[in-house]
Amino acid sequence: MSPRAAGPKATKKLPPPRTGILVIGHGSRATEAVKVLADVVASLRRRFRGFVVEPCFLELNQPDIQTAIDRAVGQGAGRILFVPFSTYLDGHVGRDLPEHIVMARERHPGLDIRIARHLGPDPRLVAICSDRIRKGLRDGRWA
Numbered sequence: 496m497s498p499r500a501a502g503p504k505a506t507k508k509l510p511p512p513r514t515g516i517l518v519i520g521h522g523s524r525a526t527e528a529v530k531v532l533a534d535v536v537a538s539l540r541r542r543f544r545g546f547v548v549e550p551c552f553l554e555l556n557q558p559d560i561q562t563a564i565d566r567a568v569g570q571g572a573g574r575i576l577f578v579p580f581s582t583y584l585d586g587h588v589g590r591d592l593p594e595h596i597v598m599a600r601e602r603h604p605g606l607d608i609r610i611a612r613h614l615g616p617d618p619r620l621v622a623i624c625s626d627r628i629r630k631g632l633r634d635g636r637w638a
Contacts, residue, residue, distance in 0.1 A: 512573025512607075515547040517563050520580045521587065522555030529556055532580060547572045553587050560592075564599045564608075574607035575599075582615035 518539065520532040529552075536550040547570045551563035558566065560577075567575055577595075579588045588610075596608045614620065632638035 513545075513547060513571040515549065515564075515567030515570070515572030515575040516543060516578060517560065517567065517575060518548070518550050518578045518580050519560060519592070520550065520552050520556070522552035524555060535580065553591060560595045561598060561602075564595075564603070564606075568603050568606065573605070574609075577608065577610045579610070579613040581613045582620065584613055588613050 516539065518532065518536050520528070523529060532550050532552075536548055540546075540548045547567045549558070549563045549567055551558050551560045553560065564575060577592055579592065581588055592610050596610075599608060600606055629638070
């Protein structure tokens with residue numbers, strides 16, 4: 496039988512790699528600061544079902560970034576998006592996160608890692624601040 500008569504070869508497409516989302520906080524000795532990030536990540540997990548969504552910290556708290564990367568890869572993530580939970584582009588976001596990418600790629604060849612924009616400036620943050628100001632003015636009976 497000629498190859499033509501057999502029909503096209505069935506090729507199986509591999510599913511796209513699972514995506515990991517690492518929400519990266521600075522880290523703090525204040526337990527409330529750590530809890531805020533945990534609460535944000537819990538909400539994001541509900542919004543991004545099927546993704547690996549993990550918190551991590553630049554310093555002071557665990558898991559650190561490399562540990563979170565390893566956890567995400569262990570859960571099948573072949574690509575990871577860093578989401579800096581920071582309102583401005585500082586040395587950590589601009590310098591340290593790219594260094595973490597280099598380290599992670601050395602341990603996990605082929606891992607695709609990108610960095611999302613930091614939180615601010617964003618008009619939605621202005622809206623949140625405006626809401627807090629109005630509430631503070633009302634609570635103080637100043638308005």
